[in-house]
Amino acid sequence: VQLVESGGGLVQAGGSLRLSCAASGIIFSINTMGWYRQAPGKQRELVAVITSGDDITNYVDSVKGRFTISRDNAKNTMYLQMNSLKPEDTAVYYCNSMPFRRDYWGQGTQVTVST
Numbered sequence: 001v002q003l004v005e006s007g008g009g010l011v012q013a014g015g016s017l018r019l020s021c022a023a024s025g026i027i028f029s030i031n032t033m034g035w036y037r038q039a040p041g042k043q044r045e046l047v048a049v050i051t052s053g054d055d056i057t058n059y060v061d062s063v064k065g066r067f068t069i070s071r072d073n074a075k076n077t078m079y080l081q082m083n084s085l086k087p088e089d090t091a092v093y094y095c096n097s098m099p100f101r102r103d104y105w106g107q108g109t110q111v112t113v114s115t
Helices: none
Strands: 002-006 009-012 017-024 033-038 045-050 057-059 067-072 077-082 091-097 109-114
Touching: 002 091, 017 033, 017 091, 017 109, 033 067, 033 077, 045 067, 045 077, 057 067
Parallel strands: 009 109
Antiparallel strands: 002 017, 017 077, 033 045, 033 091, 045 057, 067 077, 091 109
C-alpha cells in the first residue's frame, strides 16, 4: 500500500491550497479515508473524513466551512481543498484510512501559512 500526498506549500494567510492523495495497493473505493495533520510539537489530528460509498464528510470544528474533502474513486485519489488558510493550519498533512493504519502513513506534505 502506498499513499502519496502532494500539493502543499507556502501560502499567505487567507490563501488557498489543494492537497492530493494518490493511493495504490488498496481498494480505495471501499475505504473511509481521512486527512490528518501534525503541527510542530503537537499530536497528529484528524481534520476531515469522507466515507466510502455515500461520500459523507465530517470535519474538525477548526476547519469547518474552510476545508472541503472529496474523492475520485476512478483515479484512486482524494483531495483536500483548503481555503481561508490561517497560520494555525501550518502542519504536515497526511492521508490515511479512518481509522488509520500504521502501515499506511506516507511522507506527508508540508503546509506553511504565513501572516
